[in-house]
Amino acid sequence: MNKKKPVTIRPFLQTKYSYEKLRICNHCKSFTVLWEDQCASCGKDALMPIHTKAKIKAKRSMRNELLAALLFTLVGVWFGRDPMQMTLCAIVGILLILLLWNVQRRMLPYVIPQEMESLIEDEEARIIEGIKHNRQTAISHLQNNEVMTYEMLREISTLVHNDRIRLQQVVLLQTFILRKDMDLVIEPLLLKDFDTDLAAYIGEISKVQRDLIKNQTIRYILTYEAQILEMEHGRDIMTGVAGAAVRMKKYVDSYPEFIRRYARYLPKDRFMRLYQLIRQHPEQSWGHLAEEVSRIHSDKYTQG
């Protein structure tokens, strides 16, 4: 029955900005978000982040301005009528070149984003084409290497935000045996609508990496609670999430009624965590949760 495979997923390199994943080939100008060393279009070893490309462009333009200023200075010196005029022209020219160089140096951090903006605007079609090509590459590995496909889709999804790519990742993740040491995520994969694979994935995550269960995930399973409960292991999924939620007081504060509904099914360690949390804060208003927890405690854990 269990067709899940043990796999090793390479860690995901998180960047502060999504654009940091995008690279341009300096030779053929095609774009990629994947990690290949050589450009998939021309085969050249010329891929660079768009920030680097913009910096090179900005510096080249600044260098050309300095060269133009130098040329004016040299022409002025060349046509000087006497040494006095030539010296004056050389001194003024050098001072102006230094002034321009200083302004350029100070303004470089502001020029680079402008260059990046114009690069993105000018190369819009190539960027979209590059990402389409990346998706085709990812799908082409589906038959022989599902892990590779998942890893590629994960990279692409830093820029492509839609339910289709999220669902493709969830479906692939559901074919893997998930472990504590894997670099997994939930919130970027949450769909707009209900999906059984996603619900099952959340249930598994609540067991192996409960730190990933946060507000958005709790809200998702609460929105589709009725559909989840219709699933074969629906109650286990809800209980798993409730068990993960009790790790932090803020979630118990925010969702006391949800936790109350599943408190009876919590494993002993999760229940005792909830019990201790409530006991440590007697002043807190928990609704019916405190009564229910106290009742379960006396029913299940105080006998013998």
Next chain:
Amino acid sequence: MVTYVCLGVLILFVSLNSLSYISNRKKSPSFEEIDEQLISIVNGEAKRHE
């Protein structure tokens, strides 16, 4: 005469370039804006195809 013309042109060139850098400084987008722009381009096109 040519020397003075060159110096004049140079002064004008450096002044205009410096002013252009300083005035464009305020128009420089933040990295967050660049990120949003890129994501909207990529996803805008994707939505049109879906």
